[in-house]
Amino acid sequence: MKRSFIFGLVLIVAAIAVLVSASKDITSYSSFSDARKSNKTLKIVGQLAKDKDMEYDPVKDPNHFSFYVTDKSGETVQVVLKAAKPQDFELSEQIVVTGKMDEKGLFIAKDVLLKCPSKYKDEEVYIKSES
């Protein structure tokens, strides 16, 4: 019994240690003001500020897409995504940007996750003659 007891104990301790370490990765969503204070990569959830300009000119730079996001605290900041403009970007209801704030106050994102209203689940009946 002794050996498996020790073994089990070691296992439980290891499991706890790994779980604690794993849960460090799990953060809450941040805001732009958090990003200004931190130099770590953060995730910010917010909404696309649709009244502000979106800019993407692939002929100039295919990896530069700029837009504005309003975070949960209501602050609106210009975000630059270092990639092509994602599909259906304008339709997004919610947007999660992952990145850092640069010294000019631009939020540089390396990834965005869009939550779009599901296109094919619209509870809207298409009438035949319309198309």
Next chain:
Amino acid sequence: MQSIQYVGEHLWVQATGHLLILVSFFSAIFIIVGSILHHRQSQELHPWDKWVKALFYVHSASILSTIGLIIFIMSQRWYEYHYVWEHVSDDLPMKYILSAFWEGQEGSFLLWMFWNLVLGFMILRRSDEFVISNIGILFSVQLILVSMILGIYVGETRLGSNPFLLLRQTMDIPLFNNAEYISLIKGNGMNPLLQNYWMLIHPPTLFLGFASVLVPICYAMSGFFQRKYTGWLKPALPWSLFSASILGLGILMGGAWAYEALSFGGYWAWDPVENMSLVPWLILVAGIHAHLIAQHTGYSVRAAYLFYMLSFGMVIYSTYLTRSGVLGDTSVHAFTGLGLGWQLLFFIAATVIGPLILYFRHSSSVPNFEKEEGISSREFWMFIGALSLLFSSGLISFTTSIPVYNKLLDFFGELVGSNLSSWHRSAPVDVVAHHNRFQIWLAVLIGLLTGFSVFLRYHGQKNLVLQKSFWKDIAIVTGFALLFSSISFYALDRQNIPLAVFIFAAWFGFAGSVVYFIKLMKSQPRSLSSLLAHSGFGILLLGIVFTGVNRKNLVPDEFFQEDFLFADDPEAAGKHFLLIKNQPKLVRQFMVEYKKDTLQSRFRNYTIQFSTIDTLGEKIKSFETHPQIQYDNKLTKVAASNPSIKRYIHEDIFTLIAQIPAVHTDAESAKKAEDSLDYVDHSLEIGDTVFGNKYYFILDRIGSNFAPKDFELQKGDLGFELELRMKSLEETATLVLKPGIIFRGNTMFRFPAQLENKGVRIQVGENIFEAAFPENNQVAFQTFQIKEGQSMQLEDGKKVTLSGFDKNPNSPYLEGKKEGDIVIGAKLKIEWNNSVKEIMPIYVIRDQNIIPLPDRITDPWASFYFTKIDPETGDMTFKYYENKTIGSVPIQIAENAPRTDYLVMEAIVFPGINLVWLGSLLMVFGLAYGAWIRRKGKAQL
């Protein structure tokens, strides 16, 4: 609303469907009761097993009929049914009807039930003592599944979502005040992303995998009921192996689908949906190892019970996560809830708590040795391996369940009456790095364990000879692994100690299983199954490390920025690059060229050429990829970007289109782009010159034969093509532009001409139609009379022939046709100069009025009207007006047009991706082979 008598509804389907579902539900209940009675009562007096078997067929017949009925109404496109309306549309090809069937939750539940029945049928064909109780347990799950599609109300709560609901029962909109609403609606249709062959093969495989995890549980639970705590082990083993093989294949297909058809550029993204299909598999494999230990040594019987119970619990948990809508925020997979959350929670509770109660009631009877496994025994290390798998799946589930913790918080927040949403947690910033950090070490551990534990014997190495031979084998394996891992280590683009350890573990696991097989090939051919599965795992690990470390985004070198914010992550500096049509660009070792694009039905197909060049810039060899842009069912916007992969043995080159010019994305963006141009209107005659800001333009020609590419001309189309010369004062070169326009009935198609590098765009104004056919009350029409079958010469030299009539003419001018109209088309052949054209002017009688619809010839431009029919003489009267030349034509010129001839591309090199597929397939085959050789009546143990 109740009083409306709707036209064209097929209500018998709903009645039949409800009946079939109820029969399925109650027959499932009776099967469960019957199988309990079978074990409670004397079998001679009460032949309950016959009842159970008979009811099984009743149940099967009603489930199969339910499925058949849904597929039938889908293929008939009876849109009065919500499920049909939601998943099918007129333009959905028949080959996707099955995919559309299991696209929805109700359909996928039915698919699951279908597989349960197939498995039940296979169980019934066996003759072991567990048959009836297995069926009983299988049906307790089947019963819950049927309840998911019941759609009846118990008090306020709805139980299940019924696939036979009418559209008008699911929503309340004014449309349903119209008794003939069916003739007005059309289907919502299937998500275009899912219209491919993967959607045909992946869900059935995955669901067979999920369903078959249940069979070992049936045996394990039957073991409790019949107090045969170890007797179930032997008959259950081939089922577990089969299940692991199929579930593994299902997961693999998911990965291959993601890699080949979706745009996230990889085969595994640690997405919650992927994770939750992997977790049950990992636990099932752990269960198989405990099972093998139990069968060989008698240890770990309890562990086998618990692992199997947990793996099925995780299948149901995964069902809950993907179907309750709880994952909404964290997964790229779009799943919507059907409001079945609570029912699914009950499902989890039933499948976890039920077996656990049984387990604790019986666990004291389950054999468990007081004596410990020796440290030199195979079972000891196998068990550690099983625990590592469990640990791995625990970690994956821990992170994947974050949305569930948030949901729980909200639930408790509601109980205590406070808003706890500030405590919500989000998934890790970099999910892939998060999971990899832990899973890599578990994979290393498992690789090492498989490499040496195969050489150990069950119960330990009893004598010195065996011990000696063990260490000799280990030495060989280690040497082999060291040699190959150092070679492959230097092939890695990035080198560090963890990678060295990882690659060694992969080779060690591989080498161990190969050497073991070579040793035992003759005496134990059965070990081929172990060889395939374990060496497959080693190869998979190699594939993972090579694709992970050596994966490269192909980007032009200019992108590298030193002071970039994410210096540690060079890929974040931009993975996309721009390609302009027919302008080759050097991207790393390749010359990449966007050659062409063509529009074919709903796809825009691109041809991209990759060439390797030598130091002199000469092309050595080249290949093409063909990524696509897929438009939605209505062709109004981009639905998806489909990658194209060039496959080699050692690597893949993955290409994907990230962006295309607005004019090609959707109608709205195209219009926006067009509106942003500063068009200047001009009116030009042939030979006229007009000055713009930078250039001047001369109109040279007005043509009437316009045949643009990618456009299907129809009979009756009228096209115009202009030819303009463009010059500038600074440059001597002359450029030619040919804008065009096509009129089809009341529709107009414009084909502007653009000089991409000059930013010049020219289009033809729609008033060119009036310029060509200046018909009004002032012009003098010519008339002529002709009989059917006759030819005649007109005054101006044209020859006309009336070859016949068409009572049902097809003309774009007939768009406004009404019921009751009498329509006659005249088949006229016009010959002039060296031209011939067949036209069809149409004579319409509507409410005693006559409306002649003209048809036209071009150059000279003339409209022919069919104005009178004399039924007595047979004389047909036509009139026409001819315009010999077009005077001035309207032209619009913009000099600020953005390019429309580019695409933004993502290209990734995946070295060693074939190792991933090979390794995974070997595991799948190994497990399947293991199941095959242990099937009924074969091989001992």
